[in-house]
Amino acid sequence: AQKITQTQPGMFVQEKEAVTLDCTYDTSDQSYGLFWYKQPSSGEMIFLIYQGSYDEQNATEGRYSLNFQKARKSANLVISASQLGDSAMYFCAMRVTTSGTYKYIFGTGTRLKVLA
Amino acid sequence: DTGVSQNPRHKITKRGQNVTFRCDPISEHNRLYWYRQTLGQGPEFLTYFQNEAQLEKSRLLSDRFSAERPKGSFSTLEIQRTEQGDSAMYLCASLPGPRETQYFGPGTRLLVL
Numbered sequence: 001a002q003k004i005t006q007t008q009p010g011m012f013v014q015e016k017e018a019v020t021l022d023c024t025y026d027t028s029d030q031s032y033g034l035f036w037y038k039q040p041s042s043g044e045m046i047f048l049i050y051q052g053s054y055d056e057q058n059a060t061e062g063r064y065s066l067n068f069q070k071a072r073k074s075a076n077l078v079i080s081a082s083q084l085g086d087s088a089m090y091f092c093a094m095r096v097t098t099s100g101t102y103k104y105i106f107g108t109g110t111r112l113k114v115l116a
Numbered sequence: 117d118t119g120v121s122q123n124p125r126h127k128i129t130k131r132g133q134n135v136t137f138r139c140d141p142i143s144e145h146n147r148l149y150w151y152r153q154t155l156g157q158g159p160e161f162l163t164y165f166q167n168e169a170q171l172e173k174s175r176l177l178s179d180r181f182s183a184e185r186p187k188g189s190f191s192t193l194e195i196q197r198t199e200q201g202d203s204a205m206y207l208c209a210s211l212p213g214p215r216e217t218q219y220f221g222p223g224t225r226l227l228v229l
Contacts, residue, residue: 045220106158
């Protein structure tokens with residue numbers, strides 16, 4: 001089964017601290033992609049970071065980094081120096097191939113609250 | 117460079133009515149996805165277009181749902197005879213190629229009374 005699991009329904013972090021949001025995945029595909037999206041209360045999904053299954057180095061985008069551990073099938077998001085504007089829902093997603101087309105599977109999300 | 121747009125942003129309708137949503141992807145993005153997101157869940161795949169061809173439909177998409185993408189540009193999602201269980205956020209995403217990143221629109225929130 002192809003699945004994304006996010007076990008943390010909610011997280012709190014103090015402003016300026018770092019926080020790690022967990023994501024584990026399950027797929028039998030050899031080639032796949034892992035994504036993180038942020039969804040503020042307005043509803044729009046904002047792309048944060050991408051990791052390909054063959055990428056040897058962990059992806060980084062500004063304050064976001066993806067801790068990719070292939071053997072453990074985990075793709076945790078690390079946000080450094082948290083800001084109040086980081087308060088939102090965060091979704092981990094996986095791109096897999098099904099019936100010759102690409103499909104994206106999302107987890108249930110983690111709600112992050114940054115405290116002043 | 118405009119992003120993905122969706123209209124309307126909100127829709128309230130009575131059970132049994134038909135509704136239609138529109139998605140305008142980023143220009144030159146030939147791939148387009150529709151998702152449904154209910155409260156407390158991540159987006160769930162509904163259907164996928166490559167240019168004007170609808171290549172895949174989820175089993176979530178009952179006969180009451182239909183989607184089109186004429187001329188490979190904007191797309192519409194129609195729900196006939198709406199039910200209360202159709203209440204959700206409907207998201208559209210586009211991307212330029214098969215292994216590229218999806219870019220989402222702001223979504224259409226549907227409430228069926």
